[in-house]
Amino acid sequence: MTVRPKIVKAGFWFGILGALIAGIATIMAFVPETAEAANMWLGALVVVLFFALAGLFTNDGSVGWGVVVFMAALATGVAVAVTMFGAMEIWFGIIITVIGVIEIVIAANSMTGRWIKADRLVR
Amino acid sequence: MISEKKSGGAFAVLSIMAASLFFILMIISIADMPGWAFGEDLIEEISSSDSGVYMRSGMALGGMLLAFGSIGMVFNGGRPGKTAEGVLLMISGILLVWVAFFEHTDPIHEVALMLFIITFILAAIASIYDDFKDNRSMIFGSLTVLLLVVWIGSYAAYEPAMYQMVWIIEAVIWVIARGINGLCEPTINKRK
Numbered sequence: 001m002t003v004r005p006k007i008v009k010a011g012f013w014f015g016i017l018g019a020l021i022a023g024i025a026t027i028m029a030f031v032p033e034t035a036e037a038a039n040m041w042l043g044a045l046v047v048v049l050f051f052a053l054a055g056l057f058t059n060d061g062s063v064g065w066g067v068v069v070f071m072a073a074l075a076t077g078v079a080v081a082v083t084m085f086g087a088m089e090i091w092f093g094i095i096i097t098v099i100g101v102i103e104i105v106i107a108a109n110s111m112t113g114r115w116i117k118a119d120r121l122v123r
Numbered sequence: 124m125i126s127e128k129k130s131g132g133a134f135a136v137l138s139i140m141a142a143s144l145f146f147i148l149m150i151i152s153i154a155d156m157p158g159w160a161f162g163e164d165l166i167e168e169i170s171s172s173d174s175g176v177y178m179r180s181g182m183a184l185g186g187m188l189l190a191f192g193s194i195g196m197v198f199n200g201g202r203p204g205k206t207a208e209g210v211l212l213m214i215s216g217i218l219l220v221w222v223a224f225f226e227h228t229d230p231i232h233e234v235a236l237m238l239f240i241i242t243f244i245l246a247a248i249a250s251i252y253d254d255f256k257d258n259r260s261m262i263f264g265s266l267t268v269l270l271l272v273v274w275i276g277s278y279a280a281y282e283p284a285m286y287q288m289v290w291i292i293e294a295v296i297w298v299i300a301r302g303i304n305g306l307c308e309p310t311i312n313k314r315k
Contacts, residue, residue: 065258065261066255066258066261069255069261069264069265070255070264070265070268072265073264073265073266073268073269073272074268074272076265076269077268077269077270077271077272077273077276078272078276080269080272080273080276081272081273081275081276081277081279081280082276084273084276084277084280084281085276085279085280086280104262104265104269105262107261107265108261108262108265113258
């Protein structure tokens, strides 16, 4: 088992953080008076994408470098779109978007690329 | 021996100029029309008014510059994704000139606008393919993915008056980003 670089570990923890904040935003989007849960599904989509993104930064991640960067961009884009839709509070949306941009930078970093293409495969 | 010649930069500058010029003239057009409210009134209301002359000029000039700027993408040394992006952007640039020249009541305006949007989105998808192929320039590819997802989201979230503006701003950002991408990388390879 290889040692993950610090930047990859940061990518993992930022993914978890983004998912947790999105989870809180999803819970807060629930309206008890009407029991309306439609918006919560959109928040849950952001949670799933960020948890999946975090998983790609582990030693068990099975996809290539390009897919990791694509997933980071997709998760960030969905977070922005869901915020625009009004399915989560704008401040949560801004924080998650910032985390998403950090994830894109971490994912596109050459050290992350080298770890995914070579070091991750060494067991 | 293969050497790389960075002569695509001039074309990339044309793309940046296209987006900047269009955006500046659109802002002038909006400033010249005091009754128009951002996010409440449609952009067609400007283009069909007297103030619309700036915006239509911006569309025509921007379209021409975009079409010329795409030449650098077409001749790139055998990259199919980049070639497709260049050809599609060239078509969309020509269509934008049509959109500017024909009145918004004219059916040609409607058809040209629709085809412009389609070719522009296809160009964006082709650019994603090119950027992620061989992990070439993934930051720019990420930006395209992000803008496309936000583009879809804005369609679901907002009224037409608002999502029109979101699309225009996104398109301007994307064309400028592609221009910067063109400046960063060699576009024409020559075999000696």
